[in-house]
Amino acid sequence: MHTIFRIGEVRKIDKKSPLYEVDLKLTSDDDQQLRQLTDRVREESSGSTGWYRMGKLLLTIGQFDKAEELYMALLEQASDDSDKTHIYHQLGWVKRDQGQYKEAASFYEMSLKIERKTLPEDHPSLANTYNSIGQVYHNMGDYSKALEFYEKDLEITKKALPSNHPDLATSYNTIGQVYNNMGNYSRALEFYEKAHKIYVKALPPTHPSLATSYGNIGQAYNNMGDYSKALKFYEKSLKIREKALPSNHPLLATSYNDIGGVYNNMGDYSKALEFYEKAHNIYEKALPPNHPDLAMSYNNIGLVYNNMGDYSKALEFYEKSHKIREKALPPSHPDLATSYTCIGQVYNNTGDYSKALEFYEKTLKIREKALPSTHPDLAQSYNNIGAVYNGMGDYSKALEFYEKSLKIREKALPPNHPDLASSYNNIGGVYNDMGDYSTALEYSKKNFEITKQVLPENHPDLAFPYNWFGKIYRSMKDYSKALDNFEKCLAIWKKGLPENHPYLAVACSNIGDVHRLMGNYEKALAFHQKALNIQENVQCSPLQVATTYINLGETYREMKDYSTAFTYFEKGLEIRKKKLSENHPDLAVVYHNMAKLYLATRKYSMAMKNIQQAVEIAQEKLPSTHPHLLEYKETFEKIRKKM
Structure with a gap:
C-alpha cells in the first residue's frame, strides 16, 4: 500500500x-x-480514464461550473457513442446539482437514447441512467414518474447483480426516498430496511453507506413521530462516522444535524441548538465560506430561533444563509427559494405581512421558472402566500391561494398525503376566522381523516386536528365538545412530547379558556397557570405567552378581580404590540377585553378609547358579518349609552 x-x-x-x-x-x-475502505473505493472508481476521473472529482467537491466546462470540452472531442453516453450522463449530473432539472433531464435522456440503441435492454448501464432520470423527476416533485424510472432501474439491477450487492441497496434506498416524500413513511421504512440488510452483509462495519442507511431509517422514524427510535438510528449512524472519519469531517456534521432535527421536533430547542452548532463548527472548519452546506447550517440554526420566537436571531441566521446561496448558486436554484421562504416566515410571524409577502413572492417567482406547474414546492409557495393574506384578514385572497395550493396537491400527491391534510386544515382555518363554522368543521374533518390514516396513533401531529375541532366548537359555543377535543389533543402531546414542550402550554391554555367560558373559573386559572409555568421555563414564542396572559386576564375580569385582570391584559398587549402590526386583529381582541374591563370599573372614556381601536381594526380587517366585529359593535353601544 x-x-x-x-x-x-x-x-x-x-x-x-x-x-x-x-x-x-x-x-x-x-x-x-483502511484496507477495507480503499478496496471499496478502488472498486467504485475503476475503469475511468484521467480526464473523466477529474470530472467526477470536480462534481464530488461541488465545482459544477468547472465540471461542466471540462465535460463540454470532452464532448467536442468525443468520437464514439460510449464516450458521448458517459459525457451526457455527467452533464445531467452537473445540471441536477445546479438545480436546473429540465436541462438535467434533457442530458440524461440523450444518454438513454444512445444506450437503448447500443445496449441490450437489461444492461446495468441502462439501470444507472434510469436511476438518474428518476432522481430528476424526484427533484421536480413528479413522484409517480420518479417511481416509474426507479422501478425500471430496480428490475434490471435485480437481474444483473447478486442479491447482496450494494448497488441493489442503492436502488431500494432511492425508492424509499420517494415514498418518504410522498408521505408514505411505512413504505419508505420497508425499502430502507431492505437496503440496510444488504449493506450490513456486503460492506465493512465502518463504511459510509452503512452510516447513511442508519440515517435513512432514522429519518423515516422521525417523520412518523417516533422520536426515540429516530434518535437511536441517528446515533448508530453517528457512531460509525465518529470511528471512520476525522473529527471535522462534513458527514459528522450531517449526523449532528439529523440529531438536532429530532430535538427540534421534540421541542427541546436548547438541545437542538447544541447539535446544530456542533455541525456548524465542523462546516466552518472544513468547508470554504461560500459552501451550500454552510448555508444549510445557518438555516437550521435560524429555524430553531424561529421556533423559540426569537425572530431577530432567526432573521440574522436566515440572512447569513441567504448571502452564501446568492454567491454560490445560480439565481433560479431551489435553495435560494428556500431562503426567501424562511425569511418570509419570520416576517409573517412578526405580523409584518407586506415584507412576508415580498419574500414569498420572490420564492414563487423562482419556483414558477424552475419547476413544473404541478410541483409540490409550488403548492407550498401558494400556501405560504395564503397564510399571509389570512393573517392580514384578507380572507377571500387567503382562500384563493390556499385553493391553488390544494389543486396542485390533489394532482401531484397521493390522496392520503399529509400535505393534503395541511391544505384542508388551512382552508378550514380561514372559514373559522370568517365565522363560517360549519364549513370550517367540514374541512377539518377532511384533514382528520387523512391524518389518522397516515400517522401512527401516538404521533404528535395527530393532536392538531383535535386542536382545530376544539377551536371551532369553542367558536360555535359548543363547550363540552370543545373541551373533549382539547383534552384529546393534550393527551396525545403528553404521550408523544417532553413534559415541558411549548405545545403542552398551548393545549392547557385552550382547556383553561373553555373552562372560563363554562364558568369554571378555578379550573380555568389552574390550566392557565400550568401553561404559564411551562412557558416561563422553556424557550417558546412570545406570542403564545401573550395569549396565556390575555386568557388569564379574561378569567380574572369575569371573576371581578379587575386589578389582576388589568395587569395580565397589559402584559399580553405589550408583547403583541411589539410582535404584531398595529392593525392586527389579535390586537383588537385585547382592546375589546380592556374596554369591557374599563366599562365594568366605570372608566367610560378609557372604555370608549379601547373599543374604538378594536372596532377600527375589525372594520378594516374582518368581514362585515364576522362575530368579533358584531360583538365589538355591541360593546361599543353599551359604552356609548353610559357616556
Missing part, C-alpha cells in the same frame, strides 16, 4: 491567511479499516 495518512486535525494558520495547518498520522501497513 502507498504512504497513507489519517487526518488528525485541520487548523487555519491565521484569520487573514488562506493557508491551513494539517496534522497527519501515518497509517500502518496492516490497518484493517
Whole structure:
C-alpha cells in the first residue's frame, strides 16, 4: 500500500491567511479499516480514464461550473457513442446539482437514447441512467414518474447483480426516498430496511453507506413521530462516522444535524441548538465560506430561533444563509427559494405581512421558472402566500391561494398525503376566522381523516386536528365538545412530547379558556397557570405567552378581580404590540377585553378609547358579518349609552 495518512486535525494558520495547518498520522501497513475502505473505493472508481476521473472529482467537491466546462470540452472531442453516453450522463449530473432539472433531464435522456440503441435492454448501464432520470423527476416533485424510472432501474439491477450487492441497496434506498416524500413513511421504512440488510452483509462495519442507511431509517422514524427510535438510528449512524472519519469531517456534521432535527421536533430547542452548532463548527472548519452546506447550517440554526420566537436571531441566521446561496448558486436554484421562504416566515410571524409577502413572492417567482406547474414546492409557495393574506384578514385572497395550493396537491400527491391534510386544515382555518363554522368543521374533518390514516396513533401531529375541532366548537359555543377535543389533543402531546414542550402550554391554555367560558373559573386559572409555568421555563414564542396572559386576564375580569385582570391584559398587549402590526386583529381582541374591563370599573372614556381601536381594526380587517366585529359593535353601544 502507498504512504497513507489519517487526518488528525485541520487548523487555519491565521484569520487573514488562506493557508491551513494539517496534522497527519501515518497509517500502518496492516490497518484493517483502511484496507477495507480503499478496496471499496478502488472498486467504485475503476475503469475511468484521467480526464473523466477529474470530472467526477470536480462534481464530488461541488465545482459544477468547472465540471461542466471540462465535460463540454470532452464532448467536442468525443468520437464514439460510449464516450458521448458517459459525457451526457455527467452533464445531467452537473445540471441536477445546479438545480436546473429540465436541462438535467434533457442530458440524461440523450444518454438513454444512445444506450437503448447500443445496449441490450437489461444492461446495468441502462439501470444507472434510469436511476438518474428518476432522481430528476424526484427533484421536480413528479413522484409517480420518479417511481416509474426507479422501478425500471430496480428490475434490471435485480437481474444483473447478486442479491447482496450494494448497488441493489442503492436502488431500494432511492425508492424509499420517494415514498418518504410522498408521505408514505411505512413504505419508505420497508425499502430502507431492505437496503440496510444488504449493506450490513456486503460492506465493512465502518463504511459510509452503512452510516447513511442508519440515517435513512432514522429519518423515516422521525417523520412518523417516533422520536426515540429516530434518535437511536441517528446515533448508530453517528457512531460509525465518529470511528471512520476525522473529527471535522462534513458527514459528522450531517449526523449532528439529523440529531438536532429530532430535538427540534421534540421541542427541546436548547438541545437542538447544541447539535446544530456542533455541525456548524465542523462546516466552518472544513468547508470554504461560500459552501451550500454552510448555508444549510445557518438555516437550521435560524429555524430553531424561529421556533423559540426569537425572530431577530432567526432573521440574522436566515440572512447569513441567504448571502452564501446568492454567491454560490445560480439565481433560479431551489435553495435560494428556500431562503426567501424562511425569511418570509419570520416576517409573517412578526405580523409584518407586506415584507412576508415580498419574500414569498420572490420564492414563487423562482419556483414558477424552475419547476413544473404541478410541483409540490409550488403548492407550498401558494400556501405560504395564503397564510399571509389570512393573517392580514384578507380572507377571500387567503382562500384563493390556499385553493391553488390544494389543486396542485390533489394532482401531484397521493390522496392520503399529509400535505393534503395541511391544505384542508388551512382552508378550514380561514372559514373559522370568517365565522363560517360549519364549513370550517367540514374541512377539518377532511384533514382528520387523512391524518389518522397516515400517522401512527401516538404521533404528535395527530393532536392538531383535535386542536382545530376544539377551536371551532369553542367558536360555535359548543363547550363540552370543545373541551373533549382539547383534552384529546393534550393527551396525545403528553404521550408523544417532553413534559415541558411549548405545545403542552398551548393545549392547557385552550382547556383553561373553555373552562372560563363554562364558568369554571378555578379550573380555568389552574390550566392557565400550568401553561404559564411551562412557558416561563422553556424557550417558546412570545406570542403564545401573550395569549396565556390575555386568557388569564379574561378569567380574572369575569371573576371581578379587575386589578389582576388589568395587569395580565397589559402584559399580553405589550408583547403583541411589539410582535404584531398595529392593525392586527389579535390586537383588537385585547382592546375589546380592556374596554369591557374599563366599562365594568366605570372608566367610560378609557372604555370608549379601547373599543374604538378594536372596532377600527375589525372594520378594516374582518368581514362585515364576522362575530368579533358584531360583538365589538355591541360593546361599543353599551359604552356609548353610559357616556
